[in-house]
Amino acid sequence: MSDQQLIELTEGVVPAITQQGRYAIVAITKHGVEMARRLLHTFPDADLYYMSKFARGDEDTRGIQLFTGSVRLLFPALFPAYDGLILFISLGAVVRMIAPVLKDKKTDPGVVVIDDRGEHAISMLSGHLGGANELTREVAALIGAKPVITTASDVQKTIPVDLFGRRFGWTWDPESEKKLTPVSASVVNEEHVAIVQESGETDWWMHDTPMPPSLHVYPTMTEALANQPNAALLITHRLLSSEEEALTVNGVIYRPKSIVLGMGCNRGTSAEEIEQVITETLEERKFSLHSVKALCTIELKKDEQGLLDVCNKYGWEFVYYTPEQLNEMNITEPSDTVYKYTGAYGVSEPACKRYSGCQTLALTKKKSGNATISVGVLGQ
Template sequence: MHTAIFTFTQSGFLLGINLAKALEQGKKHIYTYRRFISDSDLSLNDDCILHFIEAVNDGRGLGKAVEDEFAVSDALIFIGATGIAVRSIAAYVNDKFKDPAVLCIDETGRFVIPILSGHVGGANRLAYKISELIGSTPVITTATDIRNVWAVDVFAKENLLEISDRKTAKKISAALLEGKSIGFLSDYKVRGTFPERVLKDSIEKYNVYITNGLDITKSPALCKIGQDSLLSAANTYNFLKLIPKNICIGIGCRKGADFYDMLKNLKDVFKKHNIDIRSVSHIASIDVKKDEVCIKKLAGALNTELCFFTADELKSAYGSFDDSEFVKKTVGVGNVCERSCMLVYGDMLFKKEIYPDMTFAASVEYSRVYNI
């Protein structure tokens, strides 16, 4: 965890030092003014780095320090007035699903206040932790937290699930806060005790569904319910998809294949197999394709990891594959797309699909378990 601590008084600096030493492992960057430092203050842990605010970026000071840390930190902690914190971060606040946790602590350590990303960013959890470490009182204002209501956005983040629609996510939280029940469906195993008013395998006005499906009415958990219910659910009720990132696309292609053709064809094959393309976590191929522009651009467009394997590694993949003698003569192994994806996840989702200048296959991690 990367944490930045900003202090503005002598007592605030001493509190920041003690807090940095008490926090879990990870880099802690402490920002203060040189006049607050004495030799006795400099016995820092190896994971604590001290910065002088007036020296940051040739005198640009606090503003530049906050700008830099906001882009890379998991949490920013201001020990001082909330007004300083709010004004310092205002220009960089962008997205509750991406912004770091921001907290404020008064210089005496009496109160710790999450002021940004309390929920999804983890500022509320960090506030509780800090309160235990320094004996302060956490000041929490997030409705679902103070009323102990299940939060779908936190559940999604903790389980690495992508939320399909933020407006529906807000409606889910609002329904729970109003005392209504929501339905919960999943194509994967979910472990744990379901919270109050979160009804497993039930369809309510608002529902959460863990699925890779593009059209949820064709997805496994909904298909078990029955056709009449499916039609009603599709037309009347609201579903929030929580999309697992657990699919690898294996790709074989000719040199210089076109990126736009590749993206169009991939969307076509995913639609054919009823897969939401946001489920893709990896793209895999043979190492001789590592410089192919179309594959690099596809990984960027889908925000996925790239994996490249040697011909010998591809030969070691377990399974039955549709090998081609031409491909074998060209790159040393008879099938790239199927073998490469199977080296990332062990269950074949669909076998080789052939398009001009390129082939696709996909594997999936069916064994993934989600904790509620």
């Protein structure tokens, strides 16, 4: 074993670790090490750490990292590095040891604690946003333990407000973040909660039981308002009207990735101009920028820096099609001039239609400066 593979934990020094997986497994007892080594075999996306006195001689080949000193000193390095921690350490000890490194639920990793006999896997920290609940179930299944999850929405089999639609890529509107806690309270306390969905994936109910009667799905914002709910979950790509905003007093707006942009532009059009065209167009349509999923264009523009920069800034998919693929789409105003220069009878409209699958777009085509834009909504 080389010196670099032995981590010496010293007060006041953050240890240097070698991260390869998304998760860290840590054990400090004989039985814990046995279970941790077996878990590593079936959970490959993890790095294993245990005390050097339990070394078996195969640590180098298996990539296992050994340490000396108090395991408490290991956590300042593990917390920012891993998505989740799987700890074969007693719950009380973990509570005391990780307290100094806790920040908030949006950044802390999920923490799962397993007892020394491997009978219980406990979701201890960041159960929802940090993914500890899912990790607990997965680890428990692998080692034959009983998963222990205490999050109210999981126990009651209802909607976890802060994770609603996350698996589809939904995000909550920035203005809604401060409403997550009070709306969650309304959900778990079985108050009247209105759900209105105007776009996005519809298979969001995750449990094998019916929705609680306190959750009411309404077809429109207007009908939800008329029934005066205590809280609301609003799934929409639209910007709400002043009247509809009454639902957000104790409501969360979710932004499904449902808007598709088709764009064409002159060579060398700046990212600033492209971004301005997009934001102005969406504001005109009363659509949210946070619901954009993809920007689509012609293959000739696959290296257009302005388009690439805007997509990179917002994390949008950048999709391009050949002229032949675009010409397969029915468009309202085919252009011989566009065909002369690109081989396609249109760019923004057919690109948007091809990706979205929509025959009718929210905005067929608009020319603005050096750019042309079309807007479609998935499923509409």
